[in-house]
Amino acid sequence: MTASTSTVARTATPRGSILKQRVRWGLDHALPRTVMSYAARKGDLPGRLIVESGNVETADLVDLFDAARADGPLHRGRFSFTTASQVTVKEILTSPDFRTGIVRAGGPLAGLREWADIDILGPLSAPSLLVTEPPDHTRYRKLVTRVFTVRAVEQLRGRTEQIANDLLDKLDPSSPVDLVENYCARLPLTVITEILGVEASDQERVLTFGTAAAPSLDLGLSWHTFVGVEAALQDFDAWLTDHMDHLRAHPGDNLMSKLVAATEDGVGLNDAELKATAGLVLAAGFETTVNLLGNAIALFDKHPDQLARLRAEPGLWSNAVDEVLRIDPPVLLTGRMAVRDTTVAGMRVPEGAIVSTLLAGANRDPEVFTDPNAFDVARPNAAEHMSFSAGRHYCLGASLARMEGEVGLRVLYDRFPGLALQPGAERRPTRILRGYDKLPARLS
Numbered sequence: 001m002t003a004s005t006s007t008v009a010r011t012a013t014p015r016g017s018i019l020k021q022r023v024r025w026g027l028d029h030a031l032p033r034t035v036m037s038y039a040a041r042k043g044d045l046p047g048r049l050i051v052e053s054g055n056v057e058t059a060d061l062v063d064l065f066d067a068a069r070a071d072g073p074l075h076r077g078r079f080s081f082t083t084a085s086q087v088t089v090k091e092i093l094t095s096p097d098f099r100t101g102i103v104r105a106g107g108p109l110a111g112l113r114e115w116a117d118i119d120i121l122g123p124l125s126a127p128s129l130l131v132t133e134p135p136d137h138t139r140y141r142k143l144v145t146r147v148f149t150v151r152a153v154e155q156l157r158g159r160t161e162q163i164a165n166d167l168l169d170k171l172d173p174s175s176p177v178d179l180v181e182n183y184c185a186r187l188p189l190t191v192i193t194e195i196l197g198v199e200a201s202d203q204e205r206v207l208t209f210g211t212a213a214a215p216s217l218d219l220g221l222s223w224h225t226f227v228g229v230e231a232a233l234q235d236f237d238a239w240l241t242d243h244m245d246h247l248r249a250h251p252g253d254n255l256m257s258k259l260v261a262a263t264e265d266g267v268g269l270n271d272a273e274l275k276a277t278a279g280l281v282l283a284a285g286f287e288t289t290v291n292l293l294g295n296a297i298a299l300f301d302k303h304p305d306q307l308a309r310l311r312a313e314p315g316l317w318s319n320a321v322d323e324v325l326r327i328d329p330p331v332l333l334t335g336r337m338a339v340r341d342t343t344v345a346g347m348r349v350p351e352g353a354i355v356s357t358l359l360a361g362a363n364r365d366p367e368v369f370t371d372p373n374a375f376d377v378a379r380p381n382a383a384e385h386m387s388f389s390a391g392r393h394y395c396l397g398a399s400l401a402r403m404e405g406e407v408g409l410r411v412l413y414d415r416f417p418g419l420a421l422q423p424g425a426e427r428r429p430t431r432i433l434r435g436y437d438k439l440p441a442r443l444s
């Protein structure tokens with residue numbers, strides 16, 4: 001009997017009674033939230049990171065990152081480990097001794113977890129790449145990377161520029177505008193839905209699923225949010241089933257249709273895997289890139305000298321995108337579970353232990369970055385950040401995200417050099433996915 005949960009979006013299947021849903025929420029959110037809040041009140045660092053990371057700037061978490069490094073590369077908390085040391089983050093993310101997803105086998109609550117249908121790894125009704133491990137992950141990822149190549153992404157550059165310009169054409173430069181709603185969210189949404197062969201008329205629905213499901217990455221959701229997330233994922237799952245049927249019957253000139261046709265030794269992805277991949281690509285490709293764009297705009301507003309430097313040296317744009325990703329990463333942390341007793345940075349980590357690898361903390365490790373808290377678009381090693389993770393789960397969309405960031409920002413500032421943010425910026429309430437909900441601006 002194996003019951004499993006993961007730190008990524010959870011299953012969407014309509015599963016049983018409200019009582020079961022209550023139990024799912026209780027075990028996966030209310031209980032961890034109570035434990036984390038208790039731990040945070042006692043000064044526990046992993047607990048404080050979860051509890052204190054909502055609705056604050058990532059820069060305000062620097063003391064916690066520094067505290068995680070203060071007593072050595074790996075910090076042992078009351079219930080889990082955490083690390084903000086880049087060497088140790090890399091060691092864990094590349095180690096075969098750790099896996100993604102939290103797999104709970106047995107234990108006192110196993111029967112209850114099984115009864116409440118907490119048994120599916122990852123989003124939708126099949127494990128996605130993110131929660132699969134070798135040997136399955138190796139085959140799965142090989143097929144997906146065959147389609148998502150750097151060359152395929154570069155071919156999308158021109159189209160991305162056109163989408164960015166079309167979106168900006170629709171804005172009235174004389175009125176205030178929310179850049180998140182009208183630009184930062186629209187650009188990646190349009191790109192990713194084209195990659196997945198989604199009709200323009202369905203984009204609004206996809207946006208609604210994405211926005212409602214985004215908190216699924218977070219720990220300790222309120223009951224109200226949890227119910228909304230399960231409902232959104234359920235609708236998304238049903239929509240994806242129809243969409244994949246449509247692509248099989250009418251393949252188009254898009255990457256998803258190519259993935260439907262891709263095979264390795266004559267064997268391709270099965271239906272559930274295709275659906276999970278499409279779901280992951282949509283969620284991962286949209287929810288993160290919107291934050292990259294928004295975080296960049298907020299940073300440039302605070303650091304006009306850096307924007308002036310980019311105007312003088314436009315060749316620095318691609319480095320600037322990496323510096324934005326380093327200093328304000330869209331993903332705060334990722335988690336791993338030890339699959340056997342192991343040793344990390346000289347410390348014993350027992351089987352079943354959970355480790356939070358603080359990507360945002362590793363990005364400010366003074367061992368790697370000089371003056372790590374300064375925002376410097378010309379930083380020579382900006383690209384050494386960990387915002388796309390490392391090892392076998394390294395972000396499959398990294399080149400796409402970098403390209404969209406570069407094109408999206410360059411086009412925006414070329415078109416509206418006088419762009420200025422207005423009061424009323426709001427952060428997204430999510431803790432792990434970090435960005436803005438609203439960025440009111442005047443374009444000129």
Ligand code: HEM
Pocket residue numbers: 100129130131141148280281284285286288289292329330331334335387388389390392393394395396397398400401
């Ligand atoms: C700025 C934008 C992005 C950021 C910061 C980001 C971040 C990440 C991170 C941190 C992981 C690994 C998580 C872990 O190790 O547990 C990941 C995995 C992944 N990302 Fe991204 N991502 C971005 C954009 C994209 C885009 C545009 C796509 C679309 C293709 C994408 C697709 C994926 C996929 C499929 C995985 C799973 C890879 C695997 O498990 O083998 N991401 N991303």
